[in-house]
Every structure is written in structure tokens, then in C-alpha cells.
Amino acid sequence: MLKESHVKAKLIAKIDKNLTSELEKNEHFAEKLQWAKDFVKDRNIIKEIEEADMKERSTKP
């Protein structure tokens, strides 16, 4: 907990407790979240990233 508060103290943005309650009133960017869910559906993104990393390592001199 101490570590988390230490990290948060160093953020570029300023923590605003009111923003949380303001944003709770409405649903935001629902269509974007749906797009993201469709993007990852039936895929193993982590495995795809690992494969991309392996390919990068194998092609680097």
C-alpha cells in the first residue's frame, strides 16, 4: 500500500476524487470497449505478442 501511494505521488496527472464520481454517472465509450472485445475474441493476444518478440529476436543481428 505504501508502495502504491509512493507511485501515485509521482504521477504526471493529479488525482481527483471528484472525477471518479462524475464519470460513474454515464457509460463512456461503450462502442470502443466492444470493438476491443471483438478484437481479442478467439485470439491469444499474449501468445501473438510472444511470437512477435521471438520473430524480432531471430531477425536481429
Place this chain on the structure above:
Amino acid sequence: MDLEKYDTIVTEDVLSFSFTSVGPKGNIQKLVLYQHIEGPLYNLAFGDRNGELGTIDDLIITDNKDTDKILATVASTIFDFFAVHSGTIVLAQGSSHSRTRLYRRYLTIFFDYIDQEFILYGELKGKIERFQKGNDYKAFLITKK
């Protein structure tokens, strides 16, 4: 890199950021959200904020003559997000092909800077690869080194 940015505020969970774009079209409130998809995956959503109606997406081109400053501000939120949410992967896509192209242009310009702390990937023809300048990616993924 010392780009001009707007001051931002963030929710306590460091998932939602807000700032105000200032320009000839007036003061426009912007919202940057990191939406949890599943597991370590988050989606970066960005657009205008409207207090009454919720939010509208970035299809609306407000043209407040501050695109560089806005995108630098959005980029600054990535640093804060990863500072708190380590081990995650962020997915990003523009709401239109031209917007995705705009993001790609900025990612290309700042690639050397981004590459110091993050690993950037692009999705091309359904396949994820390490980001390479010049490729017409449909979506981007970013993770911290």
C-alpha cells in the same frame, strides 16, 4: 522529450484521465479511458467529454488547432497508467482509418522516444508484429519493457 502538454486529472484507480483542450473553438473537455478488456489487456479510448450526455468518440473532429498538444497529453497518460498497472498490455485504434493513420504518424515520429521505455506492436492483416515505421497498421498494442 519536452512536448507541450495539458494538465491532466485522473481517477484514484488511474484508469480515467481528463483534461481541457483550449483553442479557437473554445474549451473542450477530453477524456482518456483505459478500459479493461480481459486479463492483462486494456483498451485505450479517447474523445470529447460532455457532462450531460456522457462522451462522444474521436470521430468528432473538433479541430481546436492543438492536435500535437492533445496527442502529447494522451501519451503522457500512458506513462501514468503503466506506472500503476504494471504487466498490462494496452490496445489502441482510431475510430476511423484516417484517425488510425494519424496515430501511426505520431507513433512513427516519436518511436525512438517510445522505444526507450515501451515495446510497440502493430496489427497488420490480422497478425501482430513489432511496430515498423511505414506499415499501415489497423491497431496498435503497447507494453512496458
